[in-house]
Amino acid sequence: MTDKHLTVRFLMGMMLTTVPALSRALETDSIYPHQNLDEVVVTRYKINRHNLTPVSVSTIGKAQIQAQQVTDISDMSALMPNFFIPEYGSRQTTPIAIRGVMSKVKGTAVGFYVDGVPHFETSAFNADLLDVTAIEVYRGPQGTLYGRNTIGGVINVYTHTPFDYQGTKVKIGYGNYNNMVAQFSNYTRLSQTFGLNVGGYYEHNDGYFKNTFLGKKADRLNAAGGKLGFYYNPTDRWKLRLTTQLDYTNQGGYPYAPYDTEKQQLSDIAYNRECGYIRTISTTGLMAHYAGNGFSLNSQTTFQHIHDNQSLDQDFTSADLYFVTNGVTQNTWNEEIVLKSETDGRFQWVAGVNGFIQSANQDQATSYFTKGYIQPAHYETPTQGAAAFAQGSYNIWRGLSATVGLRLDYEHSKIRYSREMITISDGTQKHLKDFSSSLHFLQLIPKFGLQYLFDDRNQVYANVTRGYKAGAFNQSFTTDDERSYDPEYNWNYEIGTKLSTRNGRFGGELTLFYIDWRNQQISHTVPSVGNVIDNAGHSDSKGVELSLMARPLNDLILTANYGYTYARFLDYQKNETTNYAGKMLPLVPRHTMDIGGQYTFHPRRGIDAIRLSADVQGVGKLYWNEDNAQVQPFYALLNAKAAFQKGIVTVELWGKNLTSTNYLSYYFVSSGKYAQKGKPLTFGANVILDL
Helix, strand or coil, X not given: CCHHHHHHHHHHHHHHHCCCCCHHHHHCCCCCCHHHCHHHHCCCCCCCCCCCCCCCEEEEEHHHHHHCCCCCHHHHCCCCCCEECCCCCCCCCCCCEECCECCCCCCCCEEEEECCEEECCHHHCCCCCCCEEEEEEEECCCHHHHCCCXXXXXXXXXXCCCCCCCEEEEEEEEECCCEEEEEXXXXXXXXXXXXXXXXXXXXXXXXXXEECXXXXXXXXXXXXXXXXXXXXXXXXXXXXXXXXXXXXXXXXXXXXXXXXXXXXXXXXXXXXXXXXXEEEEEEEEEEEEEECCCEEEEEEEEEEEEEEEEEECCCCCCCCCEEEEEEEEEEEEEEEEEEEECCCCCEEEEEEEEEEEEEEEEEEEEEECCCCEEEXXXXXXXXXXXXEEEEEEEEEECCEEEEEEEEEEEEEEEEEEEEEEEECCCCCEEEEEEEEEEEEEEEEEEEEEEEEECCCXXXXXEEEEEEEECCEECCCCCCHHHCEECCEEEEEEEEEEEEECCCCCEEEEEEEEEXXXXXCEEEEEECCCEEEEEECCEEEEEEEEEEEEEEEECCEEEEEEEEEXXXXXXXXXXXXXXXXXXXXXXXXXXXXXXXXXXXXXXXCCCCCEEEEEXXXXXXXCEECCCCCCCEECCEEEEEEEEEEEECCEEEEEEEECCCCCCCEEEEEECCCEEEEECCCCEEEEEEEEEC
């Protein structure tokens, strides 16, 4: 039976036998649903009050975030249709795939925002999430409003403010593998116009996988951070917000081991030099929001500093062959000003300008121990960009509206590169190469959409959108023509419907999409060199997304999410002898699914509330490389949680991968064939005080 037939039968079975869940109905289940909070809505400064714009978006609210133990962005994998985050290596790399569109290393294919503050690199995505009230995932390219490097979609994270919540929260948790978590936050409203919040966290894990050669865990983790926010509303029209956050990570992060592809067997981790990743991120955002008569003006100023150091035994064996150190210091300033309509009229609009300045200095050194020398290299890559955009939606007739948007995006980058060779035995230094080069890109990014509202609960829509990811310079290359790579872009075509019953107890969404992807940026690993990116030619991705929600009882919520993606190379002639046309795109699961439920009951004595939740996440099959030689079959993970609340105290018992499912989270070919095993059974307990 073909995959298409299996998919049709699976979808029919879900629609007939699974009781629904997700999206907007589940948001209202949160204690502080963000769509009803003016202070949080301010961060959604690109969404009009009377929204006539069709969009494919999934949202999880606070209740689901807590029930499914979402503590960082990687915990969201498969919770939403066609949303997948392969968890491997370190926090330096957090590739996110939406509808099969992913950037594995350099840059990002998905925009990531916390309360409207952009995070510019995937190395800044994965940190502990504090006080989150809702997470939105916009599926498909969002280039018209969000610009470069949102070719796959956008993630918006929303947190509390002192104007929607006041109090102090403390969380202490412990689990197997000596997993320790401590969090603290306080939100204080000092007056009618001024509020303050402060918070912090610490996380430790001994690691899941042992390096048998060194006799210690390969993937230990220590992380800590803090946040501070000032909120000032001097008048009814003005809202000002200044937030700053500091995150520090020190981890092992590379539990790679040789993999026997014939026996499908993973060997012990046994490389001779300790690997690690140390990262410091500082993010500061200043928002100024003005509400005028029929319009609003929002300014978002952001500065982000990233400093990280990676050390990697790149041969991953007990032999002393290659060792790489890589340090990056990056500073990015970003300014965006958005003006939008704030009426219930037939014409809704949003327009704005954006500019950024980025500096990045990188020092990389590869030690060739058998050859007796080290090759250090230094890169300076300053980048600047500017954009102007506008989007309008018009209510043509009754529930029928049309949307047209356009963005002009310009980017210019330079590189100054130098490489030396140092003899290990006597320290003799030799200059090898230096060069300077520049790139610039100018892109028009349009959007077209139609939407028909049957009523305020039911609609159908169609979208045509373009996505764009800028080209850049390779930090690793073997020949001069590999110094840089070109932009990639795609066209996304989709139709969808959102339906719910009058009482809101049952609802669902269904979307069909097709993505035409040109000049796709593909990364491949060159032994003793690193990751090299080139352009693959022409690919496409097509699929289905289904979200269902049911609340048959006041205290019972059932959810089901399913995504199907069929993504392949249409044209990829890698070299004279290798043609990948017709092969499936790597790291793109054919199926993603999550089926779960939450039930809350209130005993008459002793305990105020007991909340029970469980879900099954499914992923696969997926191919690891362009040649499709190795595949990860479909696998499922069972997770569960029980929470007991009495007054200000909540005790949580949780477990993930309760069936100890054995799967690979990563496979790659370098000097050999290597893989990383997926996380084993984990469990623990949390104590939460809400003061």
